[in-house]
Amino acid sequence: MGRYWIMLVCGLLGGAGRSLAAEGVQFVLPDLEGNQVSLQEELAQGPVVLDFWATWCKPCIQALPKLAQIAADYQDRGVQVYTINIDGPRNLAKIRPFLQRHQIVLPVLLDRTNQVMKQFQLLAPPATLVLTAEGGVVYRHQGYQPGDEAQLRAALEALVPVKP
Numbered sequence: 001m002g003r004y005w006i007m008l009v010c011g012l013l014g015g016a017g018r019s020l021a022a023e024g025v026q027f028v029l030p031d032l033e034g035n036q037v038s039l040q041e042e043l044a045q046g047p048v049v050l051d052f053w054a055t056w057c058k059p060c061i062q063a064l065p066k067l068a069q070i071a072a073d074y075q076d077r078g079v080q081v082y083t084i085n086i087d088g089p090r091n092l093a094k095i096r097p098f099l100q101r102h103q104i105v106l107p108v109l110l111d112r113t114n115q116v117m118k119q120f121q122l123l124a125p126p127a128t129l130v131l132t133a134e135g136g137v138v139y140r141h142q143g144y145q146p147g148d149e150a151q152l153r154a155a156l157e158a159l160v161p162v163k164p
Helices: 002-014 039-043 058-077 089-101 115-119 149-159
Strands: 028-030 036-038 048-053 080-085 108-110 127-131 137-142
Touching: 028 108, 036 039, 039 048, 048 058, 058 080, 058 149, 089 108, 127 149, 137 149
Parallel strands: 048 080, 080 108
Antiparallel strands: 028 036, 048 127, 127 137
């Protein structure tokens, strides 16, 4: 049984460097204001962090403020951070109050059918991806434990190092 789990984990993590073009992952999702956001257009501007979350997800409540700080720290280095809410149409009215209650200021895209999450083969929120401007996935993390944000920062440092 242990061998099965090792193979499963290796299989999930093994594709981390593959190109999105090869995977065929593209999307256009609405934001909270109804504007359509295209992944391909955003990648043309530089690296993108995608963070999948839900209002009912307790680890998401811990992770989102850390992500907001990372977004602020890396915005001047060309990194764009988008959160993708997977609550679905029934809970749409809960999203803005959730963000206000937890004082989270991040762009929110709506994956009402979880289709984008499925395209990236993610199991559950929270899940975070870092995509290069070329479309490669250079960081993939599911779940959240305090301190996980250090791994995200390390991936971003390798991708967009500080210029002297």
